[in-house]
Amino acid sequence: MEELLASRVRNLNVSGIRKIFNRAASIKDSINLSIGQPDFDVPDPVKEAAIRAIRDGFNRYTMTGGITELQEGIRRQVIDRCGVEPEHLFVTSGVSGGLLLAFMSLVDEGDEVLIPDPFFIVYKVLVEQFGGVPVFYNTYPDFRIREEELESKVTDRTRIIVVNSPQNPTGGCYSEDELKTVAAVASRHRLLVLSDEIYERFTYEGAASSMLRHHPDTVMLSGFTKSMGMPGWRIGYAAGPRAVVEKMETLQQFTFVCAPSPFQKACAETLDVDLDPIIESYRKKRDLVYEGLKDRYRMVKPEGAFYFFIEVPWEGKTGTEFVEAAIKRKLLLVPGGAFSTRDTHFRLSFAASDETLERGIEALNSMAVEGK
Numbered sequence: 243m244e245e246l247l248a249s250r251v252r253n254l255n256v257s258g259i260r261k262i263f264n265r266a267a268s269i270k271d272s273i274n275l276s277i278g279q280p281d282f283d284v285p286d287p288v289k290e291a292a293i294r295a296i297r298d299g300f301n302r303y304t305m306t307g308g309i310t311e312l313q314e315g316i317r318r319q320v321i322d323r324c325g326v327e328p329e330h331l332f333v334t335s336g337v338s339g340g341l342l343l344a345f346m347s348l349v350d351e352g353d354e355v356l357i358p359d360p361f362f363i364v365y366k367v368l369v370e371q372f373g374g375v376p377v378f379y380n381t382y383p384d385f386r387i388r389e390e391e392l393e394s395k396v397t398d399r400t401r402i403i404v405v406n407s408p409q410n411p412t413g414g415c416y417s418e419d420e421l422k423t424v425a426a427v428a429s430r431h432r433l434l435v436l437s438d439e440i441y442e443r444f445t446y447e448g449a450a451s452s453m454l455r456h457h458p459d460t461v462m463l464s465g466f467t468k469s470m471g472m473p474g475w476r477i478g479y480a481a482g483p484r485a486v487v488e489k490m491e492t493l494q495q496f497t498f499v500c501a502p503s504p505f506q507k508a509c510a511e512t513l514d515v516d517l518d519p520i521i522e523s524y525r526k527k528r529d530l531v532y533e534g535l536k537d538r539y540r541m542v543k544p545e546g547a548f549y550f551f552i553e554v555p556w557e558g559k560t561g562t563e564f565v566e567a568a569i570k571r572k573l574l575l576v577p578g579g580a581f582s583t584r585d586t587h588f589r590l591s592f593a594a595s596d597e598t599l600e601r602g603i604e605a606l607n608s609m610a611v612e613g614k
């Protein structure tokens with residue numbers, strides 16, 4: 243049957259993160275710090291709103307771009323956070339839905355897309371699926387954007403710069419100056435910026451700025467899957483220049499049709515739910531892990547999201563080798579190679595209970611002491 247597959251998917255493999263996810267299922271009482279989703283559940287008022295919507299029969303298709311109340315609520319949030327009114331926005335099926343529609347709308351065969359290294363794997367996979375060429379700009383060792391590095395990767399085939407802040411897998415948050423640097427390079431070469439801001443609510447050193455504020459030719463993607471503890475509900479949005487974002491919406495008509503109706507309704511009714519206590523508890527988790535590991539591991543303290551990207555402490559060993567050794571201690575992490583052109587780090591997600599984090603810290607410290 244394999245010969246019937248399109249060539250573009252023939253070499254497509256299960257992601258490195260999923261592989262760990264699948265293995266977790268077979269390990270009893272594992273210490274799972276591999277998961278990229280919140281450990282808290284949807285706030286009660288939001289759940290109630292969704293149940294009410296389903297009971298009230300709000301189960302049909304909505305308009306392609308989502309219900310008006312939700313669009314308007316999101317518009318207010320975006321203006322508030324980004325300081326500009328986007329020309330156009332619509333509701334997507336999670337940020338993943340937005341990413342698919344964006345790359346599908348923007349990438350032609352041979353187009354080059356600049357992606358930060360390390361990166362969220364979906365960018366690379368989707369660019370390749372549409373015949374584009376992912377070109378990585380290096381942000382190691384501190385995961386910052388440097389103008390010279392970014393500029394050196396631009397060619398006459400470059401179309402898009404991808405930025406992701408707060409970032410998966412590093413927890414890094416770009417400063418206003420870094421965003422201005424991206425805007426300067428993009429303007430100089432007339433490039434579009436695709437800005438994945440899904441972790442915007444998870445910041446621990448002041449609010450995260452938006453690329454939209456600095457570069458009008460930005461398609462900004464964000465959503466509620468992480469911030470409201472609803473990864474399974476699939477509600478996100480795309481905002482930016484009309485010409486691009488409207489075309490993405492048209493493509494949605496022929497693909498996702500619309501984001502799930504009752505969940506749109508629930509989000510529209512509860513957009514102002516107070517998430518501060520959750521963010522505060524995540525700041526504490528970050529500090530717990532940082533304090534617990536900083537004497538034995540080299541890492542950059544994350545300013546956002548819920549990840550640490552930590553250097554493998556064993557001389558000459560890869561992230562994959564380190565993660566294999568961790569699995570023997572029931573500790574689940576993701577090798578850096580799943581997010582990068584190099585395999586020198588591992589990702590630790592602190593979206594876990596404090597008890598799990600304590601067990602993880604203990605296991606990691608004994609690994610650092612005992613060595614390979």
Ligand code: PMP
Pocket residue numbers: 278335336337338339362406409410438440465466467468473477478
């Ligand atoms: N972007 C980044 C950087 C992510 O980490 C994730 C989820 N892991 C997504 C997008 C996808 O989010 P969603 O669940 O809204 O599709």
